[in-house]
Amino acid sequence: MTPAARLQAAIEIVDAVIGAARAGGAAADTLIQRYFRERRYAGSKDRRAVRELVYAAIRRAGEVPASGRAALMGLAADRPELRVLFDGSAHGPAPIGAGDVGAPASALPAWLAEKLSVHLDRSEFPALLERAPLDLRANRLKTDRDTLLAALPGARAGEHGLDAFRLPEGTQVDLLPEWQQGLFEIQDEGSQLIVQACGAQPRMVAVDLCAGAGGKTLALAAAMRNEGRLIACDVDRGRLAGLAPRAERAGAMIEQRLLDGGRERGGLADLIGAADLVLVDAPCSGSGTWRRNPEARWRLTPATLERLTKLQAQVLAIGADCVKPGGTLVYATCSLLPEEGPVQIDRFLGLHADFRADALAFGCRSGEGVMLTPAQDGTDGFFVARLLRA
Numbered sequence: 001m002t003p004a005a006r007l008q009a010a011i012e013i014v015d016a017v018i019g020a021a022r023a024g025g026a027a028a029d030t031l032i033q034r035y036f037r038e039r040r041y042a043g044s045k046d047r048r049a050v051r052e053l054v055y056a057a058i059r060r061a062g063e064v065p066a067s068g069r070a071a072l073m074g075l076a077a078d079r080p081e082l083r084v085l086f087d088g089s090a091h092g093p094a095p096i097g098a099g100d101v102g103a104p105a106s107a108l109p110a111w112l113a114e115k116l117s118v119h120l121d122r123s124e125f126p127a128l129l130e131r132a133p134l135d136l137r138a139n140r141l142k143t144d145r146d147t148l149l150a151a152l153p154g155a156r157a158g159e160h161g162l163d164a165f166r167l168p169e170g171t172q173v174d175l176l177p178e179w180q181q182g183l184f185e186i187q188d189e190g191s192q193l194i195v196q197a198c199g200a201q202p203r204m205v206a207v208d209l210c211a212g213a214g215g216k217t218l219a220l221a222a223a224m225r226n227e228g229r230l231i232a233c234d235v236d237r238g239r240l241a242g243l244a245p246r247a248e249r250a251g252a253m254i255e256q257r258l259l260d261g262g263r264e265r266g267g268l269a270d271l272i273g274a275a276d277l278v279l280v281d282a283p284c285s286g287s288g289t290w291r292r293n294p295e296a297r298w299r300l301t302p303a304t305l306e307r308l309t310k311l312q313a314q315v316l317a318i319g320a321d322c323v324k325p326g327g328t329l330v331y332a333t334c335s336l337l338p339e340e341g342p343v344q345i346d347r348f349l350g351l352h353a354d355f356r357a358d359a360l361a362f363g364c365r366s367g368e369g370v371m372l373t374p375a376q377d378g379t380d381g382f383f384v385a386r387l388l389r390a
């Protein structure tokens with residue numbers, strides 16, 4: 001592909017990303033793969049170059065751009081070498097005309113910037129979109145971090161926690177024998193800190209209420225050394241189905257429970273008031289993970305956010321019911337929006353006099369919990385609160 005043809009490909013893909021963001025369609029990564037599946041002539045260098053352009057254009061435009069062309073013209077305003085590629089060549093984009101307007105540069109949509117700035121300094125916004133490092137967690141059920149640091153070229157210790165380490169960007173983790181043997185997991189250091197906040201111990205009864213495919217459940221199993229009961233719940237059959245193969249690879253003992261959405265308490269009857277620990281890793285906007293999927297900030301709407309905050313309050317209340325007296329409830333979201341974090345916890349504590357917030361030794365204070373941010377902590381953005389039941 002010529003450089004101009006790569007640019008045209010990026011324009012077409014960003015068009016698809018914009019359409020998907022408006023219509024709730026596929027993620028950018030999926031759309032890129034789909035595009036190239038139909039264009040087998042594109043080589044790996046072409047694919048890499050187009051992908052870089054697509055993500056650079058998405059990161060640069062906080063508001064949804066009018067079109068892929070506008071997004072890439074905006075990018076070209078910062079990169080003169082792209083501007084000359086709007087040359088009208090056979091597979092390239094048409095020349096930029098007098099009326100053509102590039103998308104303006106900004107980090108975030110204005111309505112989200114306003115909400116986030118309540119708790120987050122605007123100087124931190126660019127870091128919300130910077131590329132994330134490749135964070136991993138040594139699986140203590142099978143090994144320890146020092147052994148992996150010695151075995152894996154380029155590995156270096158992470159900043160948070162005893163198990164965290166990093167590998168050079170671009171490492172094909174799933175091809176490494178150590179990964180295939182379940183010696184480590186891919187996991188953002190912020191997620192590892194959330195598990196640390198749980199204080200899971202062997203012989204506990206622990207419930208991971210919103211387990212998904214079990215990223216944090218696996219870390220809980222390691223902290224519990226596979227002793228006690230660890231129950232992974234979710235309402236999404238597909239997501240929960242991802243856990244079994246991961247648990248097997250990691251050597252983790254985890255019970256699984258598929259809950260009926262809206263009737264969760266029925267499926268949890270035996271656990272009401274019975275758990276030492278409940279983790280509620282609640283469904284959220286994912287505003288803390290925009291560095292991994294920057295087009296998600298184009299998808300979020302006030303109505304979606306409202307629906308999510310209602311759901312968070314519901315799952316938090318369900319999780320609270322499972323905690324036994326003296327037990328711990330940990331609430332987390334990968335979001336830095338106040339309504340998904342401190343506001344949620346204030347409301348919960350107002351309704352549940354038998355719970356009180358406990359201090360956490362990391363992050364930056366945010367209401368009755370803490371937040372972790374890409375700029376301050378080098379992690380995805382998270383809110384986490386640890387609540388103790390009297």
Ligand SMILES: C[S@@+](CC[C@H](N)C(=O)[O-])C[C@H]1O[C@@H](n2cnc3c(N)ncnc32)[C@H](O)[C@@H]1O
Pocket residue numbers: 191209210211212213214215216217233234235236239259261262264281282283284311315
């Ligand atoms: C942030 S994700 C969990 C990520 C997971 N804990 C991890 O570490 O990879 C939130 C999960 O909550 C689940 N969920 C949504 N509504 C729920 C409900 N009412 N009860 C339990 N889980 C729910 C979603 O299906 C989703 O898998």
